[in-house]
Amino acid sequence: MTTLTIFFCGTGSTKFDTTHANYWDGELVSSLAARHTGREFAEWIVVDGPGTGNLQADELFVQNKDYGLSGTLFGKGWEENVQHAVNIIKGKCTWQRLRLTEAEYTRLKAAGIPIEDVKAEGSWFWRKYNYGERSITQQALQEQIIKTFRKDGVIPTQVNLVGWSRGGISCHMLANAMYNDAQLAHIPVNIFAIDPVPGIGNFQEHRVKLNRNVKEYVGFYARDERSKGFSCVIPQTAVGTRTHVFPMPGRHATLVGNASADGVSGPKALAEPGRIVRHFVETCLQRWGTPLAKTLKLNDADIKTHTDAMLRDAAKYKLMEKCSYTWFTELDEGERQVSLGSNGVRFSAVKGGIYAPQSGLATSLLDVGAYRHIY
Template sequence: MTTLTIFFCGTGSTKFDNAHENYWDGELVSTLASHHAGREFAEWIVVDGPGTSNLQADDLFTKSKDYGLSGTLFGKGWEENVQHAMNIIKGKCDWQREQLTEAEYNRLKAAGIPIEDVKVEGSWLWRKYNYGERSVTQQKLQEQIIKTFRKDGVIPTKVNLVGWSRGGISCHMLANAMFNDSALQNIPVNIFAIDPVPGIGNFQEHRVKLNYNVKEYVGFYARDERSKGFSCVIPQTATGTKTSIFPMPGRHATLVGNASADGVSGPKVVAEPGLIVRHFAEVCLKRWGTVLDKNLNLTDADLRNHTAAIVNEAAKYKAMEKCSYTWFTELDQGERYVSLGSKGVPFSTVKGTIYTPATGLTTSVLDVEAYRAIR
């Protein structure tokens, strides 16, 4: 039996952001991935977000390309990310990087391994270099890791998904892709999403609605985000899916460890929301069977101290509402505009008995007891 955990980074974020200067103790998704105690590829993977120049292109199980600015603006590349994750689940790539890169070629040459000299092709103006073929591709090595270290067969028995921003929406997309695949449809899925934001024009059903293969959905949403085009999604879940959603003071990046006053960059000022979200991400993942180390293990007393600090700094969070990642801000009756499924509504209207607790996005930050629903 294997529990596979897939970490989807947000737009412009990568697996290396656990040491990014904008996050005082590491960006949440990449940090959680770096704390997984199991075998990469067999038990966990981390997927770079759209708009990251595709640093992982050579390792993906499906062919992708560098979408550049269109990745940042429109999410281009996340469909390939989802297909890569599908292939990882099945343990079978549909594409391999067979050609050596320049770095690999130089490393092999320096080690004295007998390989052909680099081939120069084309005219002097449009010169290209062919560094030869790999004898074994990265994808084949990773396939073998999956075959060796997944217990009781290649297909995992459970899949846990974690994602921030477009990475959160990627969790929705992957869960639906699994539901529509006969080989994966019956695998139970759990999702921990942090402020899932699809971007303008990306509210199609497979991004805003979930099926019954999702057994539990936990979402944390940034109460003080006001950037135009940053409407977050509270997905429509299936009957029987335990759904818990919580508001958290701060901006989009505040929830994943950016502790600056403007939610962009600067010294640590408002660290508490990121600590609370990280703690409950760890709590949920461990409860779902993911093996993590270096956990925060916050006590109820710790949580009360953090929430009291948030209340005491209310003016700082209020000031964040004037900031925008996209130059423009938007309001709906004085609060954030969100997408309930595909329908736009004000933030505080998202509540009701379909959620646990029923207070939904009106839950008080001081109500530490409300978090018992996800412990």
């Protein structure tokens, strides 16, 4: 049996953000992926977020393109990211990069590999260069890794999903794509979503509703985010899905390791929300069968130390509500507006018997025992 873990980065974020200047100890999703102790492609993958310049284009199992600003603004490219993940689960690509890029050609030539010289095509005015064909594609190599290292067959027996921002919404999209695929509908799915935000106009059902293939859903939500267009989604889950949602002080990026006072850039000032979220995503992933190295292993006393610090810094978190990633802030009437399924509600209104704890997003920071539900 194989447990496959898929890490979806947020908008503008990539697998290389383990050393991004805006995150004092690395961006959370990329750092988690880097600390998976299993075999990449067979047991885990990390998917760059929309608006990242398509750095993974040569490795994807589906053809994609650089959507540029439309990726950042509207999430263009995430449908392809989800289809890539579906193909990885099945261990079969639907597209391969057959031609060498200039960088690959130059690297192979410098290494003394015997390949044909570059060919110029067309007249000087519209000249193009053909750098030759790949004898073995990246996709073919990755397919072979999957076939070799997945145990008891190519199709995994469980899929764990982690995502931040549009990466969190991508988790919803992938779970639904699996549910609607006869080959994958039987696979149990677990999701850990960190402030899943779809962006304006992206509240379709497959982004805000989940089916019964999702066995457990854990979501952490940024209480002090007020940017226009950053309404987060608490998905409608199926009967029988264990559903846990928790509030956390700070802004959208605070929860994944941005410790600056404004949630954008600056020195480490408010690191506690990111530490707590990291601890619980590590806890859940390990409970779900994902092997990780260098985990925090916080105890109740550690968590209380962090929550006490957040309570002392309440005024600093309150100031964050005046900041915006999009220049404008929501008319919040004192609370962040969120999307419960497809319905807009107040942040603290997300509670009730379907959640554990029932206090949901109204859970107090003083209630350290509330986290017992996800140990």
